[in-house]
Amino acid sequence: MKKKLIFILLPLLLLGGGGAGAWFFLFNKPAVADKAAEAKKEPEKPAPEAVFVDVGEIIVPVYNRDGKDNFMIARLQLQISDVMPADKVRYMLPRLRDAFIGTLGTMAGRGELGDDSQRNATIKHALQLASDRILGVNVVSDVLIQRAWQQPM
Secondary structure: OHHHHHHHHHHHHHHHHHHHHHHHHHHOOOOHHHHHHHHHOOOOOOOOOOEEEEEEEEEEEEOOOOOOOEEEEEEEEEEEOOOOOHHHHHHOHHHHHHHHHHHHHHHHHHOOOOOOOOHHHHHHHHHHHHHHHHHOOOOEEEEEEEEEEEEEO
């Protein structure tokens, strides 16, 4: 009888101790000293305003297998971080446009510029990689596609 009682109480005690330990480490409120340290922190600086650089329209021929060839036209803007000034990004725009045209041309050759729902996300990712290659990582925080469409040749 005592052995059965031990086999029942021992797991209950272990579960209770584990629950108490989890509560102590996960849900315990910070001490008063932590609150005082938080109060002494300097106020956070406001986030810098977003800076946008207009790339303009990029035009790429899209040759389809069915013979219905199109031009893909994308109007782009870059949201840049404070790593590089906007003037320097504007100075590098000819190289960026060249990289964007090459990237979109390669995508068109592979048939990745179709009308599927993931087209814009694929384009944004590819252009982000191209801008990282030209300007450096973390200069362009986002590639904004203002408008993208295809029209017959």
